[in-house]
Amino acid sequence: MNKSTRLGPAPWRASDETDQAPAERVLAALAEQAGPVTTSELVDVVALHANTVRAHLQELTAVGLVTMETLPPAGRGRPAHQYSITDQGRAVPRVNDPAFAEYRGLTTAFATHLAARSDDPSDEARDIGRAWGRHLATGEQTASEERTASDDKAASEEQPDGADPTRLVMRLLARLGFTPVPPAETSPGEGIALRTCPLLELAEEMPEVICQVHQGLVEGALDQYGSGATDVDLQPFVEPGACRLHLRDNRPTG
Numbered sequence: 090m091n092k093s094t095r096l097g098p099a100p101w102r103a104s105d106e107t108d109q110a111p112a113e114r115v116l117a118a119l120a121e122q123a124g125p126v127t128t129s130e131l132v133d134v135v136a137l138h139a140n141t142v143r144a145h146l147q148e149l150t151a152v153g154l155v156t157m158e159t160l161p162p163a164g165r166g167r168p169a170h171q172y173s174i175t176d177q178g179r180a181v182p183r184v185n186d187p188a189f190a191e192y193r194g195l196t197t198a199f200a201t202h203l204a205a206r207s208d209d210p211s212d213e214a215r216d217i218g219r220a221w222g223r224h225l226a227t228g229e230q231t232a233s234e235e236r237t238a239s240d241d242k243a244a245s246e247e248q249p250d251g252a253d254p255t256r257l258v259m260r261l262l263a264r265l266g267f268t269p270v271p272p273a274e275t276s277p278g279e280g281i282a283l284r285t286c287p288l289l290e291l292a293e294e295m296p297e298v299i300c301q302v303h304q305g306l307v308e309g310a311l312d313q314y315g316s317g318a319t320d321v322d323l324q325p326f327v328e329p330g331a332c333r334l335h336l337r338d339n340r341p342t343g
Contacts, residue, residue: 218305
């Protein structure tokens, strides 16, 4: 099968710090700041030329990973700007993210173990995925509470997202390297496209384990986020360039 018709997502490639792209360095530096920072402050952190940092901030702002705020004028010259990372930006997986590294390492270990000792490991893999999803979602909630508690403005901005388990799950999946893309408003039945997979090689080798772990992970996270009444249907390798994730509310209507 040629690459143009290959079914399923692309592999997610983590960059080492030594070959990290400048835009990734800027985004990672913003994620470590306690509050908004100016371009000059970021230059001191990332050790890049001011024009380079400014260009990457514009790029990151354009795609929604960073927000820009214009500061009140202070004398002559251009008004200064300060920048903050958004929730979407925080969700971008990084090679030094403990949750991302732990997820990849542990999933690889127990998937290999299950595949070797069980004739039908799917149910056990899904149970493990549920437990892992609840664990990761708990960590996400704790981190979010700590951020919002230290910044009243951020708390008011994050509240709508906090009430939407689907968006929280997408944020978690993005952090783990799945590159989730929501369906178009005109075609909600298409489900969420998962464009990359952090364990693609293993998923192709043992889909009955890895894909069931991923389905269980979403189920466990939704349960932790307070949306246990959601049916999860992960369709792996269903189309060129993506797996599909369908989330359907199973609560009775009327």
